[in-house]
Amino acid sequence: MKPLLITVGSRGDVQPYLALAKGLLAAGHQPVVAAPRRFQPLAAAHGIDCVPLNDEMLDLQDLAKGKGARAAMAAARSVKPLVRRVLDDEAELAHRDADVVLYHPKSLGGPYVAEKLGVPAIAGLLLPLYVPTAAFASPILPVRLPRALNRASWRTSSVIEMPYRGLIRTWRAEALGMTGGFRPVADVARRGAVLHAWSAHLLPAPADWPDSARPTGFWSMPAAVDWAPPERLARFLEEGEQPVYIGFGSAVGRDPRALTATVLEAVRLAGKRAVLATGWGGLRPGTEPDGVLVVEDVPHDWLLPRMAMAVHHGGIGTVAAALRAGVPQAVRPFIGDQPFWAARLHRLGVAAAPLGGRLTPARLAAALDQAARLAPAARTLAGRMAEEDGIATAIARLESAPGAAKSD
Template identity: 35%
Template sequence: MRVLFSTYGSRGSVEPIAGLAVRLRELGAQVRVCAPPDEEFASRLAGLGVPLVPTGRPVRPLVTTVTPGSAEGLAQRVAELMAAQFDTVAAAAEGCDVLVAAGPLPVTAGSRSVAEKLGIRYVHVSHQPVLLPSPYRRPPARRGRPLPPDATDNRALWDLDAQIANTMFGEVLNTNRASIGLPAVDNVRDYAFTDRPWLATDPVLSPWQPTDLDVVQTGAWIQTDERPLPDDLVAFLDAGAPPVYVGFGSTPVSAPQDLVRAAVEAIRAQGRRAVLSPGWAELAPIDDRDDCFTVGEVNHQALFRRTAAVVHHGSAGTTTTAARAGAPQVVVPHAGDHPYWAGRVADLGIGAAHDNPAATFESLSTALRTALTPETRARAAAVADTIRTDGTTVAAKLLLDDAG
């Protein structure tokens, strides 16, 4: 069986795909991944032995230079990304049996069009639930297209979201479809999602309430990381009590050094040391004291097991990794699905949810006091035992069984 993946986004968009690709290969399938050409993604996939087909422009410059929520330059980026699906992804999909797509609508709608043209199976997957239409929550606002703040009818808002998606992506999609002899579609979002989308999240961390969609929840797609921690990091961990990790991954952070200062000072006020991950926001230590250690690209699965708590942005990947490690969490949400995961952490009692990205010494101190209690630690350990580890196996078997 030959499987092609298409995705576009930051680390959280690529890492789960890599996990499933590895599992499929172990079960005898041939796999390739169309993903951004950023060096860190190429290196990660190469280390796992997964072939990369570079697609589109590097993501990091876009993420770190575009104002969060801004629609500036969006039309050009949409056109480029859509064209890449009909060009690069279409070429890579020749001879494949299935095309699995994740990420923004230009990727998934374009990928489904490619699969339609080639007559191969298409699967839409989401690594977080907030984009899937549901009467139980509001849709997130699309860039430059705010939703009515006072509207409370979620179904009506999801209908409006579909209209907004058509306005933003319909013309460019249908122009590309016409170029390969396909008819126009009148609902870009629902065409991309299909009636049976997959949801690759853990059912304890992210329970899906049944809707009109026939959602297939596989569990999170996690690739076991066996890389040893660097010797100097191990020495730091061994030299004292478990530290508090601070990192915001590939999320742009406004006033990053103000956030770092607030976090480190709050951690010190609790009598703890800190491990700082610079990430794409390029966070830097606030001084040269030896109670704060800066790490680069490391095995978070191993590191989080040795922390007192994890302070992070609230991506699906980091939230799941910390939960599996039994590490209490402080989630400081910035955008996208971050508020959802912050709410889940608080609801499960495995940490604290910060109200907004503007964290201060006082607000982080309050959140850390909650996260560092024995009760939160015990609850985090209990939830860790419930997190499924077979998400990639479930998804791989679904693909292979349906092909057979």
């Protein structure tokens, strides 16, 4: 096969696609990944052919880093011209030789590139988004609904693209030369094929999903066993008991400094050591108190197995890394699907009760104590997940997609 994988967003959106591409290479296929330009070095390190996409949106997010939710919202208002530039880069992909397109919904243009190429389009989903079920409501819904409305709630999947629908329609006509038969991304994905890239041990397929929607397992890069930590991190880990990992990734609260103060006081109250990951500004410590180390970018697959537990925002990338590491979790969700995963982890018995609402040092300290008691359950679940091979399962389904494979 010559699969074309299109993804945009943060590292959590890109790395699973690179992991799948690495697996496709090992299986004898010829994958190409189109991803934001800043991830080219990561792709190159794994021998993956990567086409750079405009990443000015990530630059804009970097400018808002550490400045709180108001700055993040102001940056969002400047996004539409940048979306068009990404789409224009994606239009160039329609000149490549590919026989299947796997796309992240955030790419917006993925299914139309496949349409122009005349090849199957498959949505590669890191969370439940388009296949409706009566078993639970759409994870991106911000409110809880009566169970009877679960299936209807899945219509909200279109909100991801809705602000850009006119822009996408215009781009499809101008850049791809296709003026008729436009269908929104949500409709294309809902009627087409999907690959659900999470573990069935985290969230099994409900009974009303077709077999094709069964989760494959996570798409994970091999552990970074050769990664060498900075000396100060290595020394910190050797100096005392296992610390708590605390990081909120790309989530940005209203007041990063207040959140940091809350976290530091909770760590003190709980009598824990901690590694604080600053991420995109969710945490902005001015100093390092005793027993606390501040880091910016450390591979989760290296760091989390060395932690006593993980405190995070509930992004699926961090959820997956903590599950694989076998560490208990405490989740302070912010937006989107994060409350869904926080509740799911708690229900599985590997995370403290979700820390929604107003976060106080006492509440977080209590969650740390609760999570510590869940360590045996977290290790057991990690052992079960280790038996899955999400990449092999995804490749097998790609190979069986109608029209996806070409014989030599």
